[in-house]
Each structure stands twice: as C-alpha cells, then as structure tokens.
Amino acid sequence: MTRTAPPKVSFKAQMRVAREEAIIQSVNRLLAEKGFEAMTVDEVAADVGIAKASLYKHFTSKEDLAAAAMVAVMQRAQDFLDGLPVQAAPMEQLRAVVRWTMGLKLAGEMPSLPSQNSRLRSALMGNKAYMDGLMDVSDRLGAWIEAAQAQGSLNPKLPPVAVLYTLYARACDPVLEFLKMGDLYRDDEVIELVMGTCFDGLNAR
Amino acid sequence: MTRTAPPKVSFKAQMRVAREEAIIQSVNRLLAEKGFEAMTVDEVAADVGIAKASLYKHFTSKEDLAAAAMVAVMQRAQDFLDGLPVQAAPMEQLRAVVRWTMGLKLAGEMPSLPSQNSRLRSALMGNKAYMDGLMDVSDRLGAWIEAAQAQGSLNPKLPPVAVLYTLYARACDPVLEFLKMGDLYRDDEVIELVMGTCFDGLNAR
DNA sequence: GTCTATAGGAGGATAGAC
C-alpha cells in the first residue's frame, strides 16, 4: 500500500497565499480610504506588519498591488452574482447588484482608482484575472440589461453599454460620500435615495 | 482744468492680472487632463512659459493654484447662470446648467480634484472667493430645485440637497469619458444620453 | 518679479545579509 500523495499545495504555499490575502485586504482598505495616489507602499507594509521589501517579493509594483485588490473585489462581485436567486426578474438582479455595490462603497471596502493614470491602466489591462473577472461580470450584467429592456422594465431606448457604465459608476458615486458626510441619513437611507435617482431619475413621475 | 485721475489699476497691476489669468488657464487645462496629483508645478510653469519660482510669486502652493482654477470655474458658472433667460421654467434652468457642465467636462475644461486630499480641501475651504462662489451657485440651484419641486416637475420626495449633489456630480461623471472613449457617440449625443439617465432614470416610463 | 540653481523630503524600488 502506497503512501498518500503529497498535497497539491504545500504548507509553505498556503502560508504564502494567506499572507498575500492579508496584504490584499490592507491594500483594499487603504485604497478605499485614501485612493491610489495618496496610499503609500510604506503604509501598506506597516498595516500588514511586514517590511516593504517583503511586499515586493509578492507584488512587483504599487500598480500590481492595486490590481490584486481589484481582482479580489471582482471575485467578491462574482460570488455575489452566484448567490442571487436565479428565478428573480432581470431588473431585480440589476437593482440588487447596484445596492450591494453602494453598500461596499459606504462600508469603506470599495477601492477607488484614478481613471487617468496610464501606468495603472496598463497594470489592470495586463492582469488576466482582473480582465477575465471584469468580462464575466459585464457579460452577466449585460444579459440582464438586455432582458430587462426586452420585457419593458428598463428603458429600451438606452444603449445597453450606457446602462452598464451607469450602473458601474454607482460604485464610485461621490453623492454617496457627500450624503454620508451630512449625517442626515443612515447608510441604508443614502442607498435608497441614490437607488431612486438612478432608476427613477430626478423628474417627477 | 485738472488732469484726469490716474487709472485705478496700474499698468503693472494689469500685467500681473493677465499673467495670472494665463497661469490659471494652464492649470485649468492640466487639471482637467491629468488631475491634481498627476499635474506637476514644473508642467504648469513650462506650459505658461515662465520659471517655476515665478509661479510661487503669484500663488503660494500647488493647492493654491488648484483653488484659483476652481474660482475661475465658479466664476464661469456664475456668468452662465446670469446669462440664462429669467422667464424660463426652473426645471429648464436646471437642465441647462447640467448640460453646460457636462459640455465643459467633455471639452476638457473641467478641473478634476481628488475629494480625499485634506490639504486641498483646506485650501479650498480657506479660499473666500471660491466659497462665496460655491454658496452663490448652490443657492441659485437650490431655489430652482425647490421651485421645480413645488410645481411638480421635479420629484418632490427627493431631499433638495440630494438633488443638488446629484446635479453637481454630473460635472465629474466617469460615464461621460467612458462613452466618449467608445467613439460610438458624438459629444452632444453623450450629453443627451446622460441627461436622459439623470432626469428620467434607467427605468422604462 | 523674473530667472538659475538647489534645498529638502517623500516615496517607489532594490541590495545584500540572514
């Protein structure tokens, strides 16, 4: 009788993964809190509790760190999509995703990246895991958008891509933080307000 | 017969104002193009065609430069508001302002500032001209918002401040640049699309 | 007030020992 095969992932590899997850969690929090430019690699290292040089053994650059955080967020999004009830109406799926996204943002768990930084853009576009996740999420949302338009719950005159961008943009909507800062509304009230302006618009109905 | 009184503003003072306007114009363009963090004072100096040290004779810091650009934008907004037809319906005034704002953004003339930078926030809050302009614009928009709600064209259930923030947010809406990048729509088409989602919402009507 | 030159310091990235 032969010995059992060695585990596919060694103990050391597991430790490595665990550490990288800790790093990504810190990066995610700091990106949400201060944004990419204001976040320093020293801060990340201090927050994780390791030396800066050790960080660079796991990730090759600051941009790479940010990309890893985005991969994690994209994974969370995919998990959330997987958990949605399959039988629900497309429109309700879309509304649920947007609500979830804004909840993340208000909870300080949504990394905020500058859209103009070209080095960062390159790092993101060159990250296969991120691009795959983004494509998958976009495809799923796109299917719901078209279905909702077909059944007349979503405005059929709007180009699907415009709807998609509009939904994505709720993840970095400054209205959320401004309303939160005012201290007049609880987080869930802020979310319902912005849900209203997003789907029903500002006009009276 | 006495000589005419000396001009209130000396020639040197006029030169100074003209140079500062040139500086502000460069800052405005660079802020719109690359954002605050990516813009360097060296670039501004090179763009204006003067030495960096000379810049600091006019403005005490990079944050001060950005604040001056915001003052100029606020002045343009006030001028635009002044030029609107007085007899138009409040709702139309609001729509006109948002259209104008998005046009500025698409034309690359809307400076983009990070909302998290505290040094910058302090510079803005400490700039009386900026704060006065912001208050004036907000008051005028606020009056139209309440009037539009009173006459039932704007959803009366929305808190006026939430509407105000939502309108302001169109000035930095990433949906504009994303749709522009796609090259599927002309600038005016992009504006009308976002006007639609903003005022009519995503839902079918 | 304009310039050249440089101080001063922050921050990304790496060398090299262990």
Next chain:
DNA sequence: GTCTATCCTCCTATAGAC
C-alpha cells in the same frame, strides 16, 4: 522570503542674483 539600510528619482518649495 524576511529583514535593515539605502538608492534614486521626482516633486514641492525656496534662496539669492539681477
């Protein structure tokens, strides 16, 4: 792979001559 120590580039801001 972790550490300490350091490099090096970039950038804000200022000194000092004219």
